[in-house]
Amino acid sequence: MERLEEIVGQGLLQKGWHIACAESCTGGLLTSRLTDVAGSSAYVKGSVVAYSNEIKARLLGVSEETLRIYGAVSEQTAAEMSEGIRRTIGVDVGVGITGIAGPGGGTAEKPVGLVYISVSGKDGTVVQEHHFRGTRSEIKRQSAEHALSLISNYIRRSQ
Numbered sequence: 001m002e003r004l005e006e007i008v009g010q011g012l013l014q015k016g017w018h019i020a021c022a023e024s025c026t027g028g029l030l031t032s033r034l035t036d037v038a039g040s041s042a043y044v045k046g047s048v049v050a051y052s053n054e055i056k057a058r059l060l061g062v063s064e065e066t067l068r069i070y071g072a073v074s075e076q077t078a079a080e081m082s083e084g085i086r087r088t089i090g091v092d093v094g095v096g097i098t099g100i101a102g103p104g105g106g107t108a109e110k111p112v113g114l115v116y117i118s119v120s121g122k123d124g125t126v127v128q129e130h131h132f133r134g135t136r137s138e139i140k141r142q143s144a145e146h147a148l149s150l151i152s153n154y155i156r157r158s159q
Contacts, residue, residue: 004148005033011155012043017092017121019151021047022060022085024072025099025115029144045091050081060084060096071110073098075127078116086120093154094120097147099130101139115143119154126154 012019021031031047034040048059053072056062061084062077070076078096086094099115106112113132118125128150132142 004145004152005037008034008148008151008155009037009040009043011152012093015092015155015158017155018043018045019093019095020045020085020089020091021095021097022056022081023047023049023095023097024051024056024081025101026097026140026143026147027051029140030095030097030147033144033148045089048085048088056081056098060088073100073110073114073116075116075118075129078118079120079125079127082118082120083125092121093151095147095151096120097143099132099139099143101136101143103136113139115139115146117143117147117150119147119150121154121158123154123158126150 028049034044050056050060053067060081062080066076078098081096082094096118100106100112102112115130118127132139
């Protein structure tokens with residue numbers, strides 16, 4: 001059975017597309033999974049672990065207003081992260097992940113396990129909201145897995 005990262009890689013290769021990731025709560029896990037595939041240098045251009053708001057703004061172009069109004073963990077920030085990495089690195093597909101992996105840092109409005117995953121490409125930007133359960137490493141793993149699934153679906157649906 002093929003792993004999701006292999007399916008994503010094949011889809012990117014078939015379309016001749018390149019991908020870049022902007023990761024916060026996953027700390028590079030998605031990029032690590034993508035680059036676990038031999039030959040992934042043909043489609044993975046790079047990534048940024050944008051853990052701080054400063055890096056989200058300076059390197060990815062997430063607006064200060066978005067961060068102030070909606071916060072780092074929001075649909076809006078995830079979308080701006082995926083669009084920003086796509087623009088900054090110059091790729092066909094940009095991915096943004098931001099969330100709260102825990103065990104601390106959660107609030108009533110934004111609990112531990114809340115993660116936003118965004119994929120941006122020529123067909124627009126898609127954002128998914130997830131509520132994962134488990135330890136910090138389990139939440140990171142689930143986030144990367146769901147990101148791969150979203151990327152795969154985005155590639156498959158694109159013309």
